[in-house]
Amino acid sequence: MSAPENDSSRVIVKGASLLGDKSADLLIVGGVIREIGSIDARDTAHGSATVIDADGLVALPGLVDLHTHLREPGREDAETIRTGSMAAAVGGYTAVLAMANTSPVTDTAENAERVFDLGRAAGLVDVHPVGAVTRGLAGEELAELGLMNRSRARVKVFSDDGKCVGDPRVMRRALEYVKAFGGVISQHSQDASLAGASACCHEGELSGQLGLPGWPGVAEEIIVARDVMLARHTGSRVHVAHVSTAGSVEVLRWAKAQAAKDGHWSVTAEVTPHHLLLTTDLLSGYDPTYKVNPPLRPVEDVEALRAALADGTIDAVATDHAPHARHDKEHAFVDAAFGMLGLETALAVVNTVMRGNDLLDWAGIASVMSANPARIAGLDDQGQGIAVGAPANLTLIDPDASVTVDRDASVSLSRNNPWHGRTLTGAVHATLLRGVATVVEGQLA
Amino acid sequence: MNRHLLSIDDLAVDDVRTIFDTAVEMHDVQKRQVKKLPALRGRTVINLFFEDSTRTRSSFEIAGKWLSADTINITGKGSSTSKGESLRDTVLTVCAMGVDALVMRHSASGSAKQVSEWVDAVVINAGDGTHEHPTQALLDAYTLERRLGSLEGRRISVIGDLTHSRVFRSNVLLLTKLGAEVTVVAPPTLMPSGIDAWSKDAGFATSYDIDEVLPTSDAVMMLRVQRERMNGAFFPSAREYTVGYGLTRDRLASLAEGTPILHPGPMNRGLEIAADAADAAHSLILDQVSAGVAVRMSVLYHLLAGEEATA
Numbered sequence: 158m159s160a161p162e163n164d165s166s167r168v169i170v171k172g173a174s175l176l177g178d179k180s181a182d183l184l185i186v187g188g189v190i191r192e193i194g195s196i197d198a199r200d201t202a203h204g205s206a207t208v209i210d211a212d213g214l215v216a217l218p219g220l221v222d223l224h225t226h227l228r229e230p231g232r233e234d235a236e237t238i239r240t241g242s243m244a245a246a247v248g249g250y251t252a253v254l255a256m257a258n259t260s261p262v263t264d265t266a267e268n269a270e271r272v273f274d275l276g277r278a279a280g281l282v283d284v285h286p287v288g289a290v291t292r293g294l295a296g297e298e299l300a301e302l303g304l305m306n307r308s309r310a311r312v313k314v315f316s317d318d319g320k321c322v323g324d325p326r327v328m329r330r331a332l333e334y335v336k337a338f339g340g341v342i343s344q345h346s347q348d349a350s351l352a353g354a355s356a357c358c359h360e361g362e363l364s365g366q367l368g369l370p371g372w373p374g375v376a377e378e379i380i381v382a383r384d385v386m387l388a389r390h391t392g393s394r395v396h397v398a399h400v401s402t403a404g405s406v407e408v409l410r411w412a413k414a415q416a417a418k419d420g421h422w423s424v425t426a427e428v429t430p431h432h433l434l435l436t437t438d439l440l441s442g443y444d445p446t447y448k449v450n451p452p453l454r455p456v457e458d459v460e461a462l463r464a465a466l467a468d469g470t471i472d473a474v475a476t477d478h479a480p481h482a483r484h485d486k487e488h489a490f491v492d493a494a495f496g497m498l499g500l501e502t503a504l505a506v507v508n509t510v511m512r513g514n515d516l517l518d519w520a521g522i523a524s525v526m527s528a529n530p531a532r533i534a535g536l537d538d539q540g541q542g543i544a545v546g547a548p549a550n551l552t553l554i555d556p557d558a559s560v561t562v563d564r565d566a567s568v569s570l571s572r573n574n575p576w577h578g579r580t581l582t583g584a585v586h587a588t589l590l591r592g593v594a595t596v597v598e599g600q601l602a
Numbered sequence: 603m604n605r606h607l608l609s610i611d612d613l614a615v616d617d618v619r620t621i622f623d624t625a626v627e628m629h630d631v632q633k634r635q636v637k638k639l640p641a642l643r644g645r646t647v648i649n650l651f652f653e654d655s656t657r658t659r660s661s662f663e664i665a666g667k668w669l670s671a672d673t674i675n676i677t678g679k680g681s682s683t684s685k686g687e688s689l690r691d692t693v694l695t696v697c698a699m700g701v702d703a704l705v706m707r708h709s710a711s712g713s714a715k716q717v718s719e720w721v722d723a724v725v726i727n728a729g730d731g732t733h734e735h736p737t738q739a740l741l742d743a744y745t746l747e748r749r750l751g752s753l754e755g756r757r758i759s760v761i762g763d764l765t766h767s768r769v770f771r772s773n774v775l776l777l778t779k780l781g782a783e784v785t786v787v788a789p790p791t792l793m794p795s796g797i798d799a800w801s802k803d804a805g806f807a808t809s810y811d812i813d814e815v816l817p818t819s820d821a822v823m824m825l826r827v828q829r830e831r832m833n834g835a836f837f838p839s840a841r842e843y844t845v846g847y848g849l850t851r852d853r854l855a856s857l858a859e860g861t862p863i864l865h866p867g868p869m870n871r872g873l874e875i876a877a878d879a880a881d882a883a884h885s886l887i888l889d890q891v892s893a894g895v896a897v898r899m900s901v902l903y904h905l906l907a908g909e910e911a912t913a
């Protein structure tokens with residue numbers, strides 16, 4: 158990566174509130190936190206250090222996104238690995254997992270290494286490719302899971318995201334196979350037959366009135382239920398991507414209790430920022446900006462998701478950052494592309510929704526946006542917290558900044574931003590990747 | 603009146619009355635030998651039909667012509683997506699030719715509303731997916747009023763595939779707005795999602811039992827069943843649908859004498875409606891068609907002629 162690990166470059170972060178708790182200075186040497194306490198920059202030993210004034214800022218470990226669509230290769234007009242990395246850094250991220258549904262699909266070691274190398278070249282965040290579960294995302298034959306794991310990219314997370322691995326036999330084999338190298342299958346839970354080919358929103362009163370084909374929450378819930386049973390049967394790890402319904406939360410709560418008792422398998426889950434705040438009634442004007450998969454749900458689901466994130470039933474927040482070129486959204490609602498941007502605004506949304514409603518404190522946010530995603534993805538050098546000896550992956554946040562989102566201020570190539578015009582609390586002030594600032598004062602360094 | 607006609611929600615009761623009053627005058631024009639009014643001379647109306655509908659398209663075309671507008675038809679089966687062009691680009695291209703009104707039919711719900719945000723022309727929704735078909739509802743209500751007088755307190759049944767029916771969605775809004783007591787009837791698989799809550803809010807009733815509803819109906823509106831629905835597991839067979847929900851000969855006899863029967867067409871004779879019912883003396887099916895031209899003339903007139911000053 159661009160940050161040198163073994164040199165003696167010195168950075169001092171002055172006076173940050175660590176995880177929202179007591180303030181301290183951090184001395185970073187060679188990309189690693191060397192000392193925490195009161196550090197005098199004028200000390201001759203530190204005279205050459207770069208000093209970041211973090212007075213009034215909250216320091217969190219660098220954020221880790223389990224679910225990012227970077228569109229490269231294939232749709233570089235919507236996003237590239239470089240512009241997606243820029244958006245991630247601006248959002249306070251130091252690592253992202255890039256979903257496999259690109260063109261070509263990330264289903265071979267070569268394709269995975271290509272994404273990994275482009276991420277290194279951009280050098281702003283660690284880009285870890287997610288491998289496809291099945292060849293070409295076709296849901297039939299397993300992709301080369303083991304070769305992707307053995308590649309330079311060291312792939313550990315596999316997903317056909319965008320599509321559900323529908324065939325239970327294929328899902329079972331995938332769960333079994335990745336046990337050999339500690340892999341995890343991240344499932345986009347959606348029964349294709351129940352949802353229907355043209356489903357484009359939540360099935361409910363509003364979809365009935367609008368005449369939009371909807372998919373019901375149960376199309377998600379039955380796959381979540383099925384997959385936890387398969388994970389239990391195979392003794393493997395399943396991760397539920399973008400949980401969107403209260404029913405799924407109930408299944409997860411039951412499954413986690415079972416897994417804790419059984420001990421030989423596990424289930425983890427993520428929720429997106431938009432499912433924590435936006436509701437299905439935004440669709441009444443047929444604005445495709447709000448068309449997303451899984452769909453925005455009613456307020457009861459949103460409340461259940463918040464509670465589940467607060468009590469640990471849902472482990473992580475993942476953006477599902479899904480950039481689209483403008484013309485791919487300028488179709489009739491049912492024909493428009495699914496997805497919305499998320500990397501640059503995630504921290505502010507989570508802060509506004511979760512900390513703003515006393516559901517999580519900063520330490521809790523650090524868990525769901527950094528430590529837990531890093532653990533789920535098996536990243537040793539991310540999400541470790543702010544401790545002596547840990548890599549200096551840090552996010553410095555201005556906790557009270559009130560920011561009105563302007564989609565045209567984005568560094569992403571796309572503008573499908575559902576937060577445009579909304580005022581959110583909390584802004585990323587700086588991001589450090591192994592001691593090197595990628596973002597300073599909210600701007601790319 | 604709103605600038606566009608996208609949904610029945612765009613119309614206040616007074617607007618509906620205005621449209622009906624003018625439609626009565628327009629109806630008289632149809633009886634003249636020279637069926638031409640100068641009202642929209644020099645205005646251009648484009649019928650932009652992404653989805654086939656000879657019936658609705660020709661009705662709008664005649665309405666425009668009798669008002670002396672230049673009417674042009676642009677048809678393209680399938681959506682613009684199939685050609686790789688965005689809907690926005692397609693309609694901006696059409697409107698760049700200089701258009702006063704866009705009469706639009708599209709297979710996607712909400713498309714007329716979306717288009718109205720992109721173009722300067724007046725947009726008239728001629729059917730958007732399974733969402734709405736406001737001029738159909740207007741002509742239905744107009745036809746019924748001419749037969750029944752005021753619809754206030756009248757019991758009107760709407761029967762058939764509600765889930766996929768834009769005619770139902772516009773009609774339930776308009777008929778309740780005009781004070782009718784509406785009951786909608788369908789098998790549970792063809793009831794739109796969330797209709798329990800929706801019907802409560804909007805003040806209409808739902809039923810699975812056509813035989814309970816028919817004898818107390820002041821008017822019966824049958825909806826077309828699309829045969830391809832049979833493969834979607836919505837109901838077991840055409841035969842079973844007819845037995846359960848068709849306006850059969852036996853059921854025709856259960857209606858009070860002279861009860862008006864409506865159908866937006868095209869009909870599946872023998873499936874949702876028996877030939878005897880379609881051809882009954884109290885069937886208004888052909889009246890609906892001729893009223894369609896009058897109502898559409900009235901709509902075009904009010905949305906376009908009133909604009910003159912600002913155009």
Ligand SMILES: [Zn+2]
Binds near residue numbers: 318345450
């Ligand atoms: Zn997904």
